Amino acid sequence: MVYGTAGFTAALAIHQLEHNGLERENGPVLVTGATGGVGSIAVTMLSKLGYDVVASTGKDSEHDFLYSLGAKEIISREELQPEKIRPLDKQRWAGAVDPVGGNTLAYVLSTTKYGGSVAVMGLTGGPKLGTTVFPFILRGVNLLGIDSVYCPMPLRKKLWERMATDLKPTILSDLTTEVSLDELPTTLKNILS
Ligand SMILES: NC(=O)c1ccc[n+]([C@@H]2O[C@H](COP(=O)([O-])OP(=O)(O)OC[C@H]3O[C@@H](n4cnc5c(N)ncnc54)[C@H](OP(=O)(O)O)[C@@H]3O)[C@@H](O)[C@H]2O)c1
Numbered sequence: 001m002v003y004g005t006a007g008f009t010a011a012l013a014i015h016q017l018e019h020n021g022l023e024r025e026n027g028p029v030l031v032t033g034a035t036g037g038v039g040s041i042a043v044t045m046l047s048k049l050g051y052d053v054v055a056s057t058g059k060d061s062e063h064d065f066l067y068s069l070g071a072k073e074i075i076s077r078e079e080l081q082p083e084k085i086r087p088l089d090k091q092r093w094a095g096a097v098d099p100v101g102g103n104t105l106a107y108v109l110s111t112t113k114y115g116g117s118v119a120v121m122g123l124t125g126g127p128k129l130g131t132t133v134f135p136f137i138l139r140g141v142n143l144l145g146i147d148s149v150y151c152p153m154p155l156r157k158k159l160w161e162r163m164a165t166d167l168k169p170t171i172l173s174d175l176t177t178e179v180s181l182d183e184l185p186t187t188l189k190n191i192l193s
Contacts, residue, residue, distance in 0.1 A: 088135065118144065
């Protein structure tokens with residue numbers, strides 16, 4: 001229950017990035033929407049695996065939280081949404097977990113290192129993707145689609161095994177609070193606000 005769909009999706013993304021060649025030596029791994037459900041678990045799982053995690057967030061107040069999850073560096077959400085996105089820009093990340101999509105994904109693709117992969121599973125930044133073929137045909141960048149719903153059972157089982165072992169964040173239980181059934185109406189109201 002602590003992992004939720006978000007946690008499973010983060011695990012699937014990391015698994016697919018590694019399946020497509022991501023290794024610690026390749027360079028930093030970017031996580032967008034880092035304080036969100038998918039992003040926060042991805043930060044802590046990647047950090048546990050020994051990756052240098054760059055976390056992008058729009059929340060200045062949550063930097064300490066992201067460092068506690070294991071982020072090495074924090075960048076602003078705006079840095080990934082420049083006004084003009086060049087087809088190819090300076091190579092920055094060996095891989096990326098991107099729950100944001102939209103223009104952020106276009107920028108991330110144009111700044112992914114040669115042979116790197118970007119796993120996309122969400123659209124909090126919008127569903128449209130305005131990019132070019134250049135990251136794919138000149139840098140061999142891979143865009144990996146992540147879907148947790150129809151993920152086949154054999155892979156699902158493998159991922160839950162990993163989520164119980166090498167991907168299991170040391171601080172997993174700290175990410176939740178237990179409430180009684182009576183406290184639920186107030187708690188849900190707080191979550192929504
Ligand atoms: N494909 C799948 O199987 C699958 C599974 C689970 C979720 N999803 C999708 O993945 C996305 C994220 O899910 P989640 O559970 O992590 O959601 P969430 O908890 O709401 O987190 C989303 C995060 O995105 C960032 N964000 C919000 N508005 C933004 C904007 N306008 N531009 C850029 N960043 C923005 C925020 O992080 P910061 O403030 O830190 O920037 C926010 O915390 C959703 O679109 C969801 O539907 C897909």
